[in-house]
Amino acid sequence: MLQVRGAAPEDAGEITRIYNQGIEDRLATFQTEPRPVAEVAAVLRQRANRYPAVVVEDGGRVVAWAWASPYRERPWYQGIAEYSVYVERGERGRGAGRAAVAELIGRCEAAGFHKLVARVFPENEASRALCRSMGFREVGVYRRHARLDGRWRDCLIVERLIGAAAGG
Template identity: 40%
Template sequence: MSTATGVRVAAMRPEHATAVLEIYRLGIDEQNATFETAAPTWEVFDAAKSAEHRFVAVDDDGQVVGWAAVVPVSDRCAYAGVVEHSVYVHPDARGRGVGLALLTALITSTEAAGIWTIQSGVFPENTASLALHQRAGFRVIGTRERIGRHSGRWRDVVLIERRSPVID
């Protein structure tokens, strides 16, 4: 899949592991993307993410500049169409539409599979992520206040979701 951003969105494969985990680590180090404190091994990452719905953005030089993936929110059948997603863009590639290209691919993929809700939690300080998600059709559900401690301080999380307009 090609985009106007100068990146190609493709299925995430094992050969992308090093770049994907490095981009994840960079996001973790900024301390406004996740409660995680270290990137997992590829084996742990690979086992946790749904194989059908994970993508990388590759630039014209063949470098991975971002990724998106989902995990089921529950194994209960009532939640079969609900996933939680992550999207990370390399700091040097931000502001070029990479995140929107990844979210667009993710939405297309999940809707084709009958998934009706994509959700996530975003730190309120991560205003760029909140703006990106709004452009991609996500809405704010609410804020979970002081939901967890991160680097010694309590953090709020803004809950966002996108309900598919084509899955009923």
């Protein structure tokens, strides 16, 4: 059974392992080099007081994670966070991504954020399906936003109003 809990710096090893699978798959990010565990641990520590992060466990084993990260530094954007979600390769399509994002949204609402945004490769059907299923709106597409392995890639922007902002 899937269980979701808050992520701690001690989860950095498992988070990094799953993150690096996503990087290798070239589905989710412009990052091409594996991220070192120490870097992910530092991110978790630095953001701990402000930006929620969660892991999904199946029988005590971490199979997915999601975290919120800063959107822009300007003060009026402090209620917006970007989010990322990664599921272990062999565990995709079993609800772990959905469980991670649902918990992350709840924690971001509790932390006072009013909006979550993400950038998604338009070809990433699983990510688009997850976003749709979780109530994100597709805002539009940045064309040729950056190069991945030398090839221009577009980026789809999605957003979801949360907390007080979601009430109209």
